[in-house]
Amino acid sequence: MRFVDHPLVGHVREALSRRRAHPSLDHGVPKVLSVDGDHLLLARVSTQEVALTCVWRAGSHQVTAFGQVVRCDTNQTTFLRGTFDVAALEHQWRTGAKTVSVSFSGPVGTRLVGSGAELGDWAPAKGQALPVTLELPEGGVFEFKLVRGEAGKFEWAGGENQVLFVQAGQGPVSLSWP
Numbered sequence: 001m002r003f004v005d006h007p008l009v010g011h012v013r014e015a016l017s018r019r020r021a022h023p024s025l026d027h028g029v030p031k032v033l034s035v036d037g038d039h040l041l042l043a044r045v046s047t048q049e050v051a052l053t054c055v056w057r058a059g060s061h062q063v064t065a066f067g068q069v070v071r072c073d074t075n076q077t078t079f080l081r082g083t084f085d086v087a088a089l090e091h092q093w094r095t096g097a098k099t100v101s102v103s104f105s106g107p108v109g110t111r112l113v114g115s116g117a118e119l120g121d122w123a124p125a126k127g128q129a130l131p132v133t134l135e136l137p138e139g140g141v142f143e144f145k146l147v148r149g150e151a152g153k154f155e156w157a158g159g160e161n162q163v164l165f166v167q168a169g170q171g172p173v174s175l176s177w178p
Contacts, residue, residue, distance in 0.1 A: 022079060024051040029090045032141050033065055035165040041065070041072070045089055050080040096137030100166050106130040106146060106175035111154075114144025114161070124154040130175070140166045146175055 019025040028044030028051060035041070040055040041063060052065050054072030061072050070078050092098055104112055113120045113127035118134050120126030124147045128134065136142070142164045146157040159178050 022049060022051060024049040024079065029086050029093050031089055031093065032139055032165060035141055035163060045084050045086050047084055047086055048081065050084060051077055052080060053077045092139060096140065098138045099135040100138050100168060100170045101133055102136050102166060102170050103133040103172040104130055104175060105172065107177050110146045110148045110177060112144055113147050115142050119144050125151055136166045138166055138168055146177060
């Protein structure tokens with residue numbers, strides 16, 4: 001694809017230049033630090049730098065990441081300099097070896113369906129009947145919904161997809177039909 005006269009050509013050039021200038025953007029290991037309905041805090045970690053990307057619905061927030069206090073404005077990337085151990089982060093990112101046991105409860109006759117093989121890859125027939133306890137990768141982020149019914153006649157819960165950020169010490173998740 002050629003961007004000769006495309007309106008995004010300047011943005012693409014700037015993004016590529018920024019990636020070349022920052023090792024964390026070029027080859028850093030991704031790690032979700034926190035996420036909920038109002039924000040996403042994402043890091044890309046290399047041995048000498050962390051790119052910390054803050055996406056908030058609104059406002060400015062102060063966060064502590066990798067031992068440094070950082071002020072994050074809406075949709076901003078901040079670069080932290082230092083020496084960072086990426087071996088454990090990279091292993092977890094590539095393998096999901098460290099898991100957290102997460103218990104889900106909800107209405108009888110419903111199934112938990114969502115992103116990732118653990119939640120059926122959005123196929124209701126492969127979803128998990130509630131209640132269920134799953135081993136999910138620590139640091140994983142899953143979107144999901146409830147469905148009810150039987151093969152060929154599933155009804156999806158209304159509203160937005162729900163999001164789960166799996167953290168060490170994750171408590172049980174209680175779901176209800178909207």
